[in-house]
Amino acid sequence: MAGYDVAIVGAGPAGSTAAYRLAKGGASVLLLDKASFPRDKPCGGGVTGRAARMLPFSIEPVVEDVADRLACGLRYGRHVTRRSRAPLAYMTQRRRLDHFLLQKAAEAGAEVREGETADARELDARIVIGADGCNGSSAKQLGLAEEVVHGVALEANYPYEARFAGAMVLEIAVIRGGYGWIFPKGDHVNVGVGGNAEEGPRLRAELRRMCEAYGVDPDAARDTRGYRLPMRRARTLLARGRTAVIGDAAGLVDPFSGDGMYEAFLSAQLVVDAALDVLAGRADNLDAYQAGVERRIAPLTRAGWGAKSAFERFPRATYALARLPVTFRALEKLLQGDLPEPAAAHGIERAAIRAIYAVSRAAAAGTTGSRSAASS
Numbered sequence: 001m002a003g004y005d006v007a008i009v010g011a012g013p014a015g016s017t018a019a020y021r022l023a024k025g026g027a028s029v030l031l032l033d034k035a036s037f038p039r040d041k042p043c044g045g046g047v048t049g050r051a052a053r054m055l056p057f058s059i060e061p062v063v064e065d066v067a068d069r070l071a072c073g074l075r076y077g078r079h080v081t082r083r084s085r086a087p088l089a090y091m092t093q094r095r096r097l098d099h100f101l102l103q104k105a106a107e108a109g110a111e112v113r114e115g116e117t118a119d120a121r122e123l124d125a126r127i128v129i130g131a132d133g134c135n136g137s138s139a140k141q142l143g144l145a146e147e148v149v150h151g152v153a154l155e156a157n158y159p160y161e162a163r164f165a166g167a168m169v170l171e172i173a174v175i176r177g178g179y180g181w182i183f184p185k186g187d188h189v190n191v192g193v194g195g196n197a198e199e200g201p202r203l204r205a206e207l208r209r210m211c212e213a214y215g216v217d218p219d220a221a222r223d224t225r226g227y228r229l230p231m232r233r234a235r236t237l238l239a240r241g242r243t244a245v246i247g248d249a250a251g252l253v254d255p256f257s258g259d260g261m262y263e264a265f266l267s268a269q270l271v272v273d274a275a276l277d278v279l280a281g282r283a284d285n286l287d288a289y290q291a292g293v294e295r296r297i298a299p300l301t302r303a304g305w306g307a308k309s310a311f312e313r314f315p316r317a318t319y320a321l322a323r324l325p326v327t328f329r330a331l332e333k334l335l336q337g338d339l340p341e342p343a344a345a346h347g348i349e350r351a352a353i354r355a356i357y358a359v360s361r362a363a364a365a366g367t368t369g370s371r372s373a374a375s376s
């Protein structure tokens, strides 16, 4: 007889919210993390409106700013600012957010063990879930998520400036396959740049340039750190038998935006639904989780690969479409969770999205054999 119904390796946003939901569903849950909390994780900490809506509780206690404006530019050119009718993203610090989520899991009844490195093959549980992020080992140990490619990002914190409050600043295509950002927090601003893995050697210089372009003192940087962004290719296996991987361990970061918390929360919910069916005897395995990812997350990943290749190959044309008020309305709905995927847009918003798809198809046709083409 297994010791726990479910063991989860990794207590980031994916692992802790899966543990919370499972414990609330009546399962006995072991949640392990090699770190002791509060611990930090390199991240912009922007929880999109749709990510916040996914959660069964409010994250208000750890929200430091709310962004309802998007200030966007292409390679430090002229800016366009769009204001949203509802929050686009809640600004958090991962040190605080992840600790909050871990405490929620413990309060719900999960047994939490910090400072323990786990091997996913050796856990005494009926179901094992790998949620140990992109540098974890559980995917490899379980033979899952083998088709994942990585982007890279570098970020640092700078002294607070009120002029950045309430806005997300994005500087598109300053890095190939990515962008630069400025996100406001309670007592500092977070500035970062990220994109394709080959851009790694350029990140430090580009972070400095991003600061200079926005009048932030580059020498005031604190906590500068780099990290990887795992992006899943189509049909990558994420579940086998009674084992599965979720969040970054499954490579679910959006290939264009680099966001991964929505996907972490959603994959947690999907695996919990499948796990509760197994525990109740309604299913033998976690195949329903894989199907759920293909239905709910894969369309977004495909759109992300498409946008990424369109911006890489035709940045000006794609940006011209992306900055249109009508495209912003579709983006606003996406970020707030009112649109499940770009292809579900209607009317004139659909026309704008289809135009970007057309550019991305042209980009894919021109880069046959490249990573983007192979993945979309």
Ligand SMILES: Cc1cc2nc3c(=O)[nH]c(=O)nc-3n(C[C@H](O)[C@H](O)[C@H](O)COP(=O)(O)OP(=O)(O)OC[C@H]3O[C@@H](n4cnc5c(N)ncnc54)[C@H](O)[C@@H]3O)c2cc1C
Pocket (backbone or CB within 6 Å): 009, 010, 011, 012, 013, 014, 015, 032, 033, 034, 035, 041, 042, 043, 044, 045, 046, 047, 048, 116, 117, 118, 119, 131, 132, 133, 134, 135, 136, 137, 153, 154, 155, 192, 194, 227, 228, 229, 246, 247, 248, 249, 253, 258, 259, 260, 261, 262, 264
């Ligand atoms: C620079 C940067 C900026 C980003 N900005 C944003 C953003 O603004 N918004 C957004 O939505 N996403 C952003 N992302 C993506 C986001 O950070 C990830 O998608 C998210 O952290 C995924 O959560 P997770 O729970 O899957 O993994 P993680 O948050 O990586 O958590 C994994 C946990 O597993 C633990 N662990 C690892 N190995 C073991 C082991 N063997 N045993 C036990 N525990 C283990 C780790 O200690 C860690 O606590 C950003 C990423 C980067 C790199």
